[in-house]
Amino acid sequence: MAVAREFSKHRKAATTAAKAPPTRGDGKAAAVFLLPWFIGLVLIVVGPLLASLYLSFTSYDLFGDPKFIGLENYTRLFQDPRLAKSLQVTFTYVFVSVPLQLAVALGLAMVLDRGVRGLSFYRSVFYLPSLLGASVAIAILWRQLFGTDGVLNQAIEWFNGIQPLIQIGTHGWVSDPEYALGTLMVLNVWTFGSPMVIFLAGLRQIPEMYYEAASLDGASKFRQFTSITFPMLTPVVFFNLVLQVINAFQTFTQAFIVSGGTGGPVDSTLFYTLYLYLQGFANFNMGYASAMAWLLVLIIGAMTALNFFASRYWVFHDD
Amino acid sequence: MTELTSPATVTASPATVTHSTVQPRHRRARLPRVRLRALTKHAVLITVGLLMIYPLLWMLASSFKPDALIFSEPGLIPTDFTTENYTKGWNALSHPFTHYLINSLLVVAGAIVGNVVSCSMAAYAFARLNFRFRRLWFAVMLVSIMLPIHVIIVPQYVLFSELGWLNTFLPLIVPKLLATDAFFIFLMVQFFRGVPRELDEAARIDGAGHVRIFTSIMLPLAAPALATTAIFTFIWTWNDFFSQLIFLTDPDLYTVPIALRAFLDSTGESSWGAMFAMSIVSLIPLFLVFLLGQRFLVRGIATTGLK
Numbered sequence: 241m242a243v244a245r246e247f248s249k250h251r252k253a254a255t256t257a258a259k260a261p262p263t264r265g266d267g268k269a270a271a272v273f274l275l276p277w278f279i280g281l282v283l284i285v286v287g288p289l290l291a292s293l294y295l296s297f298t299s300y301d302l303f304g305d306p307k308f309i310g311l312e313n314y315t316r317l318f319q320d321p322r323l324a325k326s327l328q329v330t331f332t333y334v335f336v337s338v339p340l341q342l343a344v345a346l347g348l349a350m351v352l353d354r355g356v357r358g359l360s361f362y363r364s365v366f367y368l369p370s371l372l373g374a375s376v377a378i379a380i381l382w383r384q385l386f387g388t389d390g391v392l393n394q395a396i397e398w399f400n401g402i403q404p405l406i407q408i409g410t411h412g413w414v415s416d417p418e419y420a421l422g423t424l425m426v427l428n429v430w431t432f433g434s435p436m437v438i439f440l441a442g443l444r445q446i447p448e449m450y451y452e453a454a455s456l457d458g459a460s461k462f463r464q465f466t467s468i469t470f471p472m473l474t475p476v477v478f479f480n481l482v483l484q485v486i487n488a489f490q491t492f493t494q495a496f497i498v499s500g501g502t503g504g505p506v507d508s509t510l511f512y513t514l515y516l517y518l519q520g521f522a523n524f525n526m527g528y529a530s531a532m533a534w535l536l537v538l539i540i541g542a543m544t545a546l547n548f549f550a551s552r553y554w555v556f557h558d559d
Numbered sequence: 560m561t562e563l564t565s566p567a568t569v570t571a572s573p574a575t576v577t578h579s580t581v582q583p584r585h586r587r588a589r590l591p592r593v594r595l596r597a598l599t600k601h602a603v604l605i606t607v608g609l610l611m612i613y614p615l616l617w618m619l620a621s622s623f624k625p626d627a628l629i630f631s632e633p634g635l636i637p638t639d640f641t642t643e644n645y646t647k648g649w650n651a652l653s654h655p656f657t658h659y660l661i662n663s664l665l666v667v668a669g670a671i672v673g674n675v676v677s678c679s680m681a682a683y684a685f686a687r688l689n690f691r692f693r694r695l696w697f698a699v700m701l702v703s704i705m706l707p708i709h710v711i712i713v714p715q716y717v718l719f720s721e722l723g724w725l726n727t728f729l730p731l732i733v734p735k736l737l738a739t740d741a742f743f744i745f746l747m748v749q750f751f752r753g754v755p756r757e758l759d760e761a762a763r764i765d766g767a768g769h770v771r772i773f774t775s776i777m778l779p780l781a782a783p784a785l786a787t788t789a790i791f792t793f794i795w796t797w798n799d800f801f802s803q804l805i806f807l808t809d810p811d812l813y814t815v816p817i818a819l820r821a822f823l824d825s826t827g828e829s830s831w832g833a834m835f836a837m838s839i840v841s842l843i844p845l846f847l848v849f850l851l852g853q854r855f856l857v858r859g860i861a862t863t864g865l866k
Contacts, residue, residue, distance in 0.1 A: 265689055265690060265691075266688040266689050266690055266769065267690050267691065269684075269688055269768075269769040270684045270688040270689075270690035270693075271690075272769075273680045273681065273683050273684035273688065273769070273773070274680070274681055274684045274696075276676075276677040276680060276681070276736060276737050276738050277677060277678075277680070277681035277700075277737065277738035277741075277744065279737050280677070280734060280736075280737025280738050280739045281699070281700075281703065281737075281739075283718075283737070284711070284715065284733075284734045284737055284739050285703055285706065285711060285739060287714070287718075288711035288713075288714035288715050288718065289706070289710065289711055289714075291714035291717070291718075292710055292711060292713055292714045295713060295714065302716075302717065302720075348604075348607065351600055351603060351604060352604070356597075356600060356601070356604065357597075357601075362604050362608060363857070364849075364853060365608045365611065365612060366607070366608065366611060367856075367857075368611075368612075368615075368846075368849060369611055369615075371794055371845055371849055371856075372615075372842055372845055372846075374798040374800075375797075375798045375800075375816065375841065375842065375845065376798075376800055376815075376816040376819045376820055376838075376841070377819060377837075377838035377839070377841045377842050378838075378842075380819065380823060380834060380835075380838050381614055381615075381618045381835070381838060382614075384618075384831060384835075385614055385617075389630045390630075391614070391617055394630075430611065437857055486705065486707075489707070490707050490708075490709065492800070492801050493798075493800040493801065493816075496800070496804075497800075497820065497823070500823075500824075513709050513801075516709055517801070517804075517805075520712075520713050520716075521716075521805055526713050526717070529713050530713050530714075533707075533709050533710040533711075533712075533713065534710065536707060536709060536710065537706070537707065537710050540705070540707060544705070
């Protein structure tokens with residue numbers, strides 16, 4: 241979990257490169273080796289970044305010239321009800337599905353950690369969905385699983401049929417604005433495999449002697465979890481949290497496919513990035529889309545900063 | 560921080576990664592209670608596993624069923640087995656599906672070459688060369704990893720349309736040749752730092768320059784990191800929908816995800832069987848990469864948090 245550790249001490253990360261520098265300068269060689277990266281940085285990353293900042297102050301439809309309109313795009317951001325809706329959808333998704341996904345990942349990592357037979361088989365099975373989860377094919381499958389005559393409704397009807405006590409209502413889960421976002425959250429939880437693998441690696445770093453000492457002192461399994469496992473694992477939890485929050489904020493493919501590119505029904509799956517796409521590449525409001533993009537940077541930056549700030553109070557460093 | 564500089568972060572010996580060779584933590588006498596516990600554990604794992612895999616199996620089974628049976632017959636084994644969905648789906652769009660597979664493979668191949676070459680070069684400079692403002696550039700590189708693509712996509716689109724690159728594969732490949740997937744630079748810097756410096760010192764005494772050290776010492780030793788980069792680039796590019804949707808609007812150039820989306824739009828809800836068949840086809844390359852590259856995948860995620 242070395243990287244997780246570096247990640248949570250990010251300030252140090254930038255300086256480690258300078259340790260034990262060779263005595264002579266390699267300026268020319270460095271220029272050659274870094275040339276592709278540097279061109280890319282200037283032309284494909286920083287250039288467009290600055291251009292997008294400029295465009296965010298203009299009205300631009302790609303065909304005419306950008307027209308400077310000052311802060312108008314930004315004031316519009318605060319009055320746009322669809323933007324507010326898209327923020328609400330995205331935040332709900334992030335705050336509900338990321339903790340759920342991490343909880344499932346941690347739970348199964350705990351079960352797998354204590355020498356289960358066939359560990360690598362189980363790990364593969366649990367990991368597979370997180371490789372496939374971002375694909376269009378899985379989004380298509382999801383649309384079907386939760387459709388009106390989809391597998392979920394078939395399962396519910398079967399369950400209602402075999403016993404009279406608990407009767408569950410069926411819905412068109414994807415087409416009902418109340419549940420559509422939920423189906424996408426389930427999809428996110430389904431891809432818990434990659435955080436689980438990270439948790440497994442983290443669990444392996446916890447020295448066995450802590451558990452031995454705790455059992456000698458008569459600590460219960462639950463107590464061992466709350467007093468040893470979880471505190472020792474907090475840097476990894478933190479790493480997963482930062483990563484998954486950033487990922488979840490950028491959800492696009494699944495919402496696009498499941499809602500047929502509209503964010504519907506009734507904007508219930510109008511993710512922020514999907515709305516940005518619609519504004520920029522369907523309506524060609526490039527200026528407004530750029531302003532939206534910068535708001536996204538601010539939000540992700542603020543969330544990450546908040547995460548780092550809060551981490552001082554709950555992440556434990558064993559050194 | 561010390562672990563970070565050892566190659567163990569990427570090439571961790573199998574024992575520390577796969578766990579299967581590690582002795583179980585609590586090997587006690589086989590009491591019935593312990594056995595019962597192991598059984599419950601497996602029951603939980605198998606139930607969760609089935610729940611996870613069931614949707615995939617269902618899609619596979621449905622792709623071999625006639626449309627009428629997909630929704631009326633919930634079981635996995637088709638009572639009426641047909642491969643018609645595959646022939647129908649293969650030719651449902653303006654080109655046979657092979658065309659889209661080839662397009663996707665071209666984009667993937669370009670992206671892999673680009674990432675492996677350009678990111679390893681940059682990583683060598685950050686890991687081994689001494690130059691001005693190295694710390695600053697390294698920090699810039701780290702920050703660029705976090706930057707969401709949505710922020711730069713609009714000006715990129717304007718730039719590429721000015722260059723006449725819309726509806727070519729260039730917007731999907733050239734950025735990789737220019738090391739814009741900085742994550743892989745980070746991955747390889749970690750790896751290169753773990754290669755003993757004595758090796759390049761020795762080569763330098765023998766008169767080797769940086770190019771020679773890079774190609775003859777670093778790259779061969781970094782094969783696992785290069786493989787990890789190639790595998791993740793394959794998976795991400797194969798799954799990438801956002802940028803391909805934006806840059807490719809000509810049906811001749813559709814890649815697999817865009818073709819699937821076009822299929823979904825044109826046939827709507829009418830031919831799920833063919834839809835599933837082509838979805839399965841689109842997942843097969845991912846599945847193969849998963850089977851062949853699992854070793855690298857698990858290490859890659861465990862050490863860097865790649866998805």
